[in-house]
Every structure is written in C-alpha cells, then in structure tokens.
Amino acid sequence: MLLACRADFEEIRRTLQGCIAERESEFLSLGEQLQRISGGAMQLTQDTQQLITATADDVLDTAVVELSEQLETTRTLCASSDSSNSALLQSIQTTVHTLLGLIASYSRITKTLQMLGVSTRIESARLGSDGKGFTTLADDVEKLARKIVEYSGNIKTHGEQLELISAEAAGKLFAMHAAQEESESTLFASVNQSLEQLQEQTGVSRRVSGELTSVMEDITGRVGSVVSSMQFHDIVRQQVEHVEETLDDVLKLEQKHGEDVQLFSLAEIGMLQSRQLNNARTSFYEAVEQLKGDLRATGELVVHVASVASSGAAGNAVQHSTPPIETIAHGISEISSFITEFSVQGEHISTAIAAVVDTITQMSAFLEDIEDVGTEIGLIAMNASIRAAHTGEKGRALGVLAGAIQHLSLDAGEQTTGIAKALSDVGDMAEQLNKLAADYFTADKAQHMTDALEALLVRLEDAAGSTETLLHHVVSEAETLSGNIDENVRSITIHDDVCAILDAAEQALVHTASAARSAITTTERLTMPDDLQAIASRYTMEKERDVHRTAMRGSGQGVAGEIDLFGSEDDSLDALAEAFEDEFGDNIELF
Amino acid sequence: MSKTIMTVDDSASVRQMVAFTLRNAGYEVIEAVDGKDALTKLKGNVHMIITDLNMPQMNGIELIRNVRSQAAYKFIPIVMLTTESQASKKQEGKSAGATGWIVKPFKPEQLIGVVKKVLR
Numbered sequence: 001m002l003l004a005c006r007a008d009f010e011e012i013r014r015t016l017q018g019c020i021a022e023r024e025s026e027f028l029s030l031g032e033q034l035q036r037i038s039g040g041a042m043q044l045t046q047d048t049q050q051l052i053t054a055t056a057d058d059v060l061d062t063a064v065v066e067l068s069e070q071l072e073t074t075r076t077l078c079a080s081s082d083s084s085n086s087a088l089l090q091s092i093q094t095t096v097h098t099l100l101g102l103i104a105s106y107s108r109i110t111k112t113l114q115m116l117g118v119s120t121r122i123e124s125a126r127l128g129s130d131g132k133g134f135t136t137l138a139d140d141v142e143k144l145a146r147k148i149v150e151y152s153g154n155i156k157t158h159g160e161q162l163e164l165i166s167a168e169a170a171g172k173l174f175a176m177h178a179a180q181e182e183s184e185s186t187l188f189a190s191v192n193q194s195l196e197q198l199q200e201q202t203g204v205s206r207r208v209s210g211e212l213t214s215v216m217e218d219i220t221g222r223v224g225s226v227v228s229s230m231q232f233h234d235i236v237r238q239q240v241e242h243v244e245e246t247l248d249d250v251l252k253l254e255q256k257h258g259e260d261v262q263l264f265s266l267a268e269i270g271m272l273q274s275r276q277l278n279n280a281r282t283s284f285y286e287a288v289e290q291l292k293g294d295l296r297a298t299g300e301l302v303v304h305v306a307s308v309a310s311s312g313a314a315g316n317a318v319q320h321s322t323p324p325i326e327t328i329a330h331g332i333s334e335i336s337s338f339i340t341e342f343s344v345q346g347e348h349i350s351t352a353i354a355a356v357v358d359t360i361t362q363m364s365a366f367l368e369d370i371e372d373v374g375t376e377i378g379l380i381a382m383n384a385s386i387r388a389a390h391t392g393e394k395g396r397a398l399g400v401l402a403g404a405i406q407h408l409s410l411d412a413g414e415q416t417t418g419i420a421k422a423l424s425d426v427g428d429m430a431e432q433l434n435k436l437a438a439d440y441f442t443a444d445k446a447q448h449m450t451d452a453l454e455a456l457l458v459r460l461e462d463a464a465g466s467t468e469t470l471l472h473h474v475v476s477e478a479e480t481l482s483g484n485i486d487e488n489v490r491s492i493t494i495h496d497d498v499c500a501i502l503d504a505a506e507q508a509l510v511h512t513a514s515a516a517r518s519a520i521t522t523t524e525r526l527t528m529p530d531d532l533q534a535i536a537s538r539y540t541m542e543k544e545r546d547v548h549r550t551a552m553r554g555s556g557q558g559v560a561g562e563i564d565l566f567g568s569e570d571d572s573l574d575a576l577a578e579a580f581e582d583e584f585g586d587n588i589e590l591f
Numbered sequence: 592m593s594k595t596i597m598t599v600d601d602s603a604s605v606r607q608m609v610a611f612t613l614r615n616a617g618y619e620v621i622e623a624v625d626g627k628d629a630l631t632k633l634k635g636n637v638h639m640i641i642t643d644l645n646m647p648q649m650n651g652i653e654l655i656r657n658v659r660s661q662a663a664y665k666f667i668p669i670v671m672l673t674t675e676s677q678a679s680k681k682q683e684g685k686s687a688g689a690t691g692w693i694v695k696p697f698k699p700e701q702l703i704g705v706v707k708k709v710l711r
Contacts, residue, residue, distance in 0.1 A: 024602075024603055024604055028603055028604055031608065031611070042615070224699040227612060227697075227699050228698050230608050231604070231605060233602070234605045234674075237602070540644075540645065540674050540680075541674045541676060542676045587676075587693060588691065588692070588693050588701060589681065590690065590705065590708065590709070591689060591690060591691055591692070
C-alpha cells in the first residue's frame, strides 16, 4: 500500500506539473485582448470628453446667446432708425403747411399794397406839386410789393417742393417701417424660435454627456478589476507549484521513517494538499469567472453608452422635422437679405432727407430777405404818417391812403414775423435730420451686421455640427467595441480545462490519503515528523496558511508551537501597515 | 518627460499587467524576467523598480542589495510586488533596502497611487 500511495503521489505530481504554467500564452493573449478593449474604452472616453466639452462647456450656448443678441441689436437698430425720422418729417410737413398758409396771406397783402400804391400815385397826380412827396411813397410801396411778390414766390416754390419731397420721404419711411414690422413678426420670430429649439437640443446633449461621464468611470473600474483577476494565473500557478514541491519533497524524505509513520504522513499531507488544491482551483475558477463577469459588464456599459448617445442623437432628429440649425441658417440668410434691402431703402431715404435738408437750407436764405422786408415796411409806414401830417386839408385823401398803408404795413410785419419763425423752425428740424442721418443705417453698417451674423452662424453650425458628428461617432465606436468584448468573453474557457485537472488531482489526493490512512496498522497516536511538518508548512501566501491552519485544527495536529505561521515579528511593521491601510489598501505597506 | 519604471517578475502575465497599468498612467516601462536580467537592463534613467520576490537566477532581495550598491541607483524607490505576506520576509526586504511591499493581486489604482507617492 505504501508503494502504491507513493506511486499515486508521483502520478499526481506529474499531472499537476505545468498545468497552469503551460497555459500562460492563453493568459497573455487574454491580456492583449484586455489592452485592446481598454484602449477602445479609453478612446471612447476621450471622444466622450470631447462631446462633453462641445456641449456642457457653453460653446454652443455662447454662440446661441451671441446670435440672439446680434439679432436683437439688428432689430432694434432697424426700428429706431425710422421712428425718429418719421416724427421729424411729420413736423416739417406741418410747419411747411403753416408756412404756405402764411405765404398765401402775404400775397393778399401784396395785392392790397399794389392797389394802394396805384391809388396813392393817382391822388398824388391830382394834387400836383402838393402831392409830390406821395409819388415817392407810391414808388416805395410798389417796389416793396414787387419784393414781397418775389420773395414770397421763392418761398412758396421751395415750400411746395419741400412739401412734396418730405411727403415722399415720409412715404418711403412708412413703407420701410411696414416691411420691417412684417419681417420682425416672421423672420426674427422664426429665427429666435429655432434658437430656443437649439438650446433645448444643447440641454439634451448636456444630459447625455453627464450620463456618459458616469458610465465611463464605471468602465474604468471594471477594467481595473479585470487587471486584478488576471494576476491569478501567477498566484494560482504558485499555489499549485507549492503542492508539487511538497509532494516531491515528501517522496524524497519519507523513506527513513517507519511504514505507519510514512502512511500517516502521506495521509496527512495528502489531505492537506488536497485542501490547498481545492483552494487553488476555487480561486482560479472564481478569478476567471470574475474576469468574464467584469468584461461582460464592460460590454453592457459600452452598449449603454451607445444607447444613451443614440437617444441623444435620434431624439433631436425626431423632435424637429427640420433641424433647428437649418432653420436658423435659412432665417439668417433672409435676415441678411432684409438688412441689405433695408440699407438700400435707407440710402434712398437718406437721399430724400438730404434733398429736404437742402431745400430747407435754401429757404433759410430767404429769412434775411423777409426780415429786410419787415424793416422796410416799418419805414414806409412811418414815411406815410409823416407825409399825411404835412398834407393838411388838401391832401386828406392821401392821408387816408397813408393810414391804410401804415395799417397794412403793420399786418405785413406780423405775417413776416410768422414766416420768419416758421423758416427758423424748419431750419432747426433740418439740423436734427442731419444729425440723425449721420447715424442712419448705411450700407457699411448693414454689411458689418450681416458679416457678424454670418460669422456667428458659422460658429453655431460648427459647434452644432461637431456635436452631432461626435454623437454618431461615439455610437459607432461603442457598437464595435461591445461586439469585440462579447466575442472575447465567449472565447474564455481556460478555467474549464485547468479546474478539471486540479479537481482530478484533488480527488486523487483524497483517495490516496484515505487509502494510506486505512493501511495504518498501529493504534497509537501518530504525529508527523519535524522534517515533514516543515515541508508541509512552507508557504508564502496568507491564504495557504489559512488553509493549513483550518486543516490542521480539523485533524487535531495543530501547530504545536514550533511553526509560527501568523503574526508579525516586528510590531512597527504592523503599525506602518495600519497607517497606510486606509490610503492604499491592506495589501500595501510603505517603509 | 515621462518617468521610467522597471518591472521584474518571472511571470510574463504579471509583467504584462504591471506594464499595462503603468503605461496607461503615462510611464515608460522596462521589463525584466528575474534579478539577473534586471541588472543587465539597469542603465540610464530608471526612476523606480517594482520587483517580485521569488525568481530564478536572482531573487528580489538579492536584486535590491545589488541595486543599492550602485551609486546611481542607491536611492531609487524599489517596491516588492509578491504573493509573500509573511512579516519576517517583509522585514528582510526592508532591511535589504526595499521602499515598500505590495501583496498580489494589486488593483491598478493602488499601484499608481504607490508609484505617485514614492516618485514625488
């Protein structure tokens, strides 16, 4: 029986030899696959981070806000340009109307003056030498009448012209204002609505990006867990090699002891090593299953990435029949055309207003003439009074005429003052119009505005476009990676073969140990010799020591105080270990 | 410029995982199969060594003593990465000049945390 047991031990040792070490290439291949999967996940992380940067970091938001502000500036500038001019043009029209009314009154005065001049000349001729002074008066009156006719004619001509061109300018302004109102209600409103939709889209993308960040962190954790599992090839290889070495050393040393002691030792060692093999097999199986589970979970997380990114991209496509960015681009193109047209109309209106201002400037020149007339009327009135006083009874009729001339002169004076004021008011309005014209919506301003709008649109299209492209890229990457992972997981079967070998060896050891124990003839209590105990307890790993302790207590052998398997010989190392346990974990010490 | 770390282990699969972890964190990696191989590759800028304990030809303790005897590498961090967890072995490593001790299996974040701490 002893020989049979020894032969069994030898056979088991040969079976175990290299059963894990020989499969290192499979583990290395698995390691390479893990690196490719990790690389893929890393790339997915980088692309996802880029997506987060494109959406959550306000690139799209900033472009949207700037575009909204630029559109509002455009709309306000268009609105304010015409309202001030409209008010002024209306005032000019009203004042010109008043002026023309005054000119009409002036012409009536002129006619009366002319008649009085003729009457004075007739009466003066009747008086002969006594009426000589009145001839001069008649001449002055006729000359004045001619001046008034000339000046009022000029003012009337220019006033009527001004009435026409200011009406024309006001009409153009009104038409432009109407067109601008219509554009505001359609174009600007449409673009602003699309901007809001785009901002909603940004919100969706930001939510998607946030979810993706969390998922990528989970993937990193899973890859880390796979790295831990991969090390069990080496750990379990060492455990199995320790069993092999123990069996080998036992076979070399045993022969110097008695047969029962040898059988007892073989039984004890066989049972102990079967427990070690059981532990190794379980560790290996669990490590590989954990590895597969982590890879599977990584694949599921990657699928989740694709699903989340897909819902972000598809959701935006489904929500709007035309992508908001396309509507915005179309709207901005129309607004740019509108601004250009608006500036052309503005140029026409500027030209019309310039004509108004020019006419008013010409009319302002007549102000001095009118003021001279007023002065002259006063002199004639005084002259008429003096001559009437000199005439006495003979020239009573001339006195009446002089009085009438004086009275008319005063009327003309009042009209002249009114006309002068109207001309002055119109002159002031011309000055205001000039100032407004300087700030008017010129072609240069329009070009600057459309350039700014189009530059913003390009930024908006770039930001939105890159977001959409990135989303689709992330989806495609994730789908490819999850497929690779799935294939790799299905191909991992290394633990099936290895565990089968370890299990068979374990069962063989149990059988041999049992057979050896049954073959013991003595009834005395036996113990393992020291040299065999030393071999049996030659471990490196805490797990091996745990198994040994559990097995020895169960068998009643105990540790017997000669072998210190546990605890530290240096308390300071324990203290250091505690200090660093929280920072790195209980398997790490820094000296 | 990235730092260079040497990983010494007779297990190719362990070297693979250590190198993978370190390269992902931006470090350059030199691999050696045992202590003797490590000494032949110990040239130029090597900023840290991570070594197994039980290896053929030259084990980890002996490697540490040899490295510490070279002036250029007298003070570089050397961390053991091993299945061995017995206190007496740790003391032996510490006495030979080891900077720290990691019991396998390691988690990537643990290894990188230790590397960053000792390379400060």
